[in-house]
Amino acid sequence: MKVLVISDVHSNVWALREVLRAEQGFDLLVCAGDYVDYGIAPKETIALARSVPGAVLVQGNHDKLLTEIYDSGEYRTKKGHDFKWSHDNCLKMDGEDIEFLRALPIHQSFEADGVRYLVQHQYKSDYSTVECRFLFDQFWAEHAPAAPDGVRRCMIFGHSHRQAVHWLSGDRLWLNPGSVSYRRPDDPEKTAQYAVIENGEISLRQVPYDASAQLAAAKEYLAKDAMMETELQDFFFFFGNAKTSRDPLVRKESSK
Template sequence: MKALIISDIHSNVKTLESIRKAESDCDVIYCAGDLVDYGPFPREVIEWVHKNDANCVRGNHDDIIIDLYRNGNSGHDVAEDEIKWAHYNARLLGEAEISFLESIPVYRTFEMDGYSYTMQHLYENYLTIDSLPKYDAFWAERNVRTIEAKEYRRIIFGHTHRRCIHYLSDDSLWLNPGSVSYRRRDDPSKEAHYFTITDGKIAMKSLVYDRTPLLEAAQKLLLKEEEMKVAYFFFG
């Protein structure tokens, strides 16, 4: 089986379309959260997730958009020079999309090709699991069945936008596919980052894609200055 592992889409449907074309032979898709915010195409991303039957967990930015929508704070009364990406995303989405985001679980557990997985958007803010006891505790909290002693365990995180595979033992690791949309400011690369897992073998992938439609869409928006700087860094 071939699985596509993605995370931190941030309303960037263009990268999803390019990745899906490049990995057209994948059998299943898992997304470690943050479908929306900080991008121009939140509705299209949710449509893509539905169309491709992607298995997602909910991220902190998904919660931000849900909260803005539910509390009537989508920015309609905000001055034009104070509008943020989150306001714009909340305005574009309707009840059906928000209800879908709310329905996404915080974590998932599943098995694939002899490996057991737990997937959650983040651990504790930007902290990572750096010891086997922490790993065991996290695993025990999220898996309802008894784990066999020799079972291979894998945890999938998102959130940091930093691609990584971290081994705690030969049979216990956590991995982060990075972001399909953008890097942190100390990383100038612009390509999409993601993983594929084929018959248990993990492969780090990078893909250059056309960011022009994203920048053009952002330039048409009335966002506050700092948010526009973010857009130029992400998509310029």
Template structure:
């Protein structure tokens, strides 16, 4: 069994397509949330997720998109000079896409190759699980005895955009594949980050891809100055 683990797509279809081309033999794809916002192509990303039968959890930016669509007229009342990524994305989506985002659960539990997994977008804002008692409590709350830990217990998070693996014991770890789309300001990498898990073995990977279409698309939008600067930083 080979699984592709991705997170924080942020409306970046070009990164997704490059990763899929690099990993054509994956049997299953898991995504730890944030399909949309902060990128030009939300509809294409949702179509890609459907086409590839990606197993997702909902992220905080997915919730932002739902809120703008449901409660702020889909971003259509925003003046062009005040346009943020979230407003732009909401304008491109319709009822079917928003209903799909709403249908994505907050967390999932599953087994794969003798390991037990829980997947959720974030733990507590930007905090991480830093002790085994906290890990045990989180695991118990999410699993509720449904999955008995066989072999390793593994929690998958997204949100921080930092690719990492942390061990709390020899058989208790949490992992974050990083973002396929963009880094934090202190990380100069422009590559797409992701994991593969093959027969239980985790591989941390990154991939150079063509960002030019993303920057070109951003330059055509009347985004706020801050959001346009963000686009140059991510895609330039």
């Protein structure tokens, strides 16, 4: 069985399409949350995730945040340097998209090829990870059915955008597929990251994709001076050639 594990797509439908194309023929799609925010195509991203039959999907913190912003209506009044990608996304989504995000479960469990899996966007409210067997067993007992002794258990987390496999014992591990869309400010890699599990064997993968539409949208907001500076700086780093996520903005020609 081929399980495609993704997370943190963040409204980047171009990266998601590339991952699905690269791994076509998978049997099960698993997404550890954060479908929206910090990208420009929330509606298309949600539609694509929803189009995969039987997918195991959970809610991310940005998914929840956007339902709250949408409900508050505040995105309609934000302008200029108060305007963020979350507001941009809310303007592009409708009630059905929001209800999809709202209804996503916090955690899900499933079995594939004799391995038990527990999927949740994040372990705690911060970026901490499961560092010992005691905490692994405790978290498992709280969120997933008990597994017989000797059966491998694998937790799948997103949130950190850090691709990793972390073994705690011969039959306990957690996996983070990385972000389909973007890295963190200390990691300049520009690929879409994800994982594939085939017959229980995990492979961490990366695929290049075309980020030009994301970059063009940031340039447009910059030209209109219509978005918060740090949100634009992040975009020029994640999707353009800025050396850091706090490079000064080049306002005249938006040439980065």
